[in-house]
Amino acid sequence: MKRVFLFCSATILVLLSGCATRYPMGLDEKTWQTLPPAERVRLREKQAEIDAKLQAQEERHRHEERMRQLQIEKEREARITTLYKRAGYGNIVRVNIEGGCYREYKKCERYRPVSVILALGETKRVPLVMRYGQKTLWIRYDKQGVTIDDDSNLNDFDAAVLLPRRWERGSGYRISLKEPYRKGGTTLTNAEVFVRFFPIRNDCPPYRHR
Known part of the structure; x- marks a missing residue:
């Protein structure tokens, strides 16, 4: 029973930590609260710019992977087509x-x-x-x-x-x-x-x- 309680407690802590507020630029809550409003706005804009660049980079990587897979499939189909064209009886x-x-x-x-x-x-x-x-x-x-x-x-x-x-x-x-x-x-x-x-x-x- 004690093990079950400890496991449940650890699970709750993990869930709570996943729901914690995320502050821009990796700042903790204490540091964030000490910043003036103008600085907070600047950091939010900077974080948004970084997030946009990361998202664009991920999209580019996904697109490149899709193109790579399409090229592999195209080459495979070309090889199969050649096999059938050159195939003799048997x-x-x-x-x-x-x-x-x-x-x-x-x-x-x-x-x-x-x-x-x-x-x-x-x-x-x-x-x-x-x-x-x-x-x-x-x-x-x-x-x-x-x-x-x-x-x-x-x-x-x-x-x-x-x-x-x-x-x-x-x-x-x-x-x-x-x-x-x-x-x-x-x-x-x-x-x-x-x-x-x-x-x-x-x-x-x-x-x-x-």
Whole structure:
């Protein structure tokens, strides 16, 4: 009980200190009260000028950061566009994910099927829409194959790696993504994944996965 009382008292003091009057130029109340009115006006104007400069500087930094992020996104889109332009047959795949459910705690909720097209070397962040919200899947296509995970670290042990297998006709897989913090647990559970080269060639009829 004593610890609770001390904690509550400390919390109240912090809140009260946060509500204390802030005087211009960092002056304390005692010093402020000794100043003549004209000096107070001068210091308030000077503090307002300093605050305006700081605010303008923060706005400039935020604008520069927005521009930097836009440039990064523009360069990323340019790289992806180049990938698609230069891609030959076998360098683009379509990945379909459906069935199973997404497990969170004791519930395993169904999700809307997703279909995504990736060029060789591309990674996409894909929303997995459920009835009461959504989760995120990360999907990458590289020389190893197609990698799927529920976080952006696609190189960890919990990611599902789908090795190439008759992708000219399409091939089906069944995957479950492991929950790293719960023994034997999964997130995406018993999902059916179908991978096929894109665009589809007429001389390669679809492979029927059994």
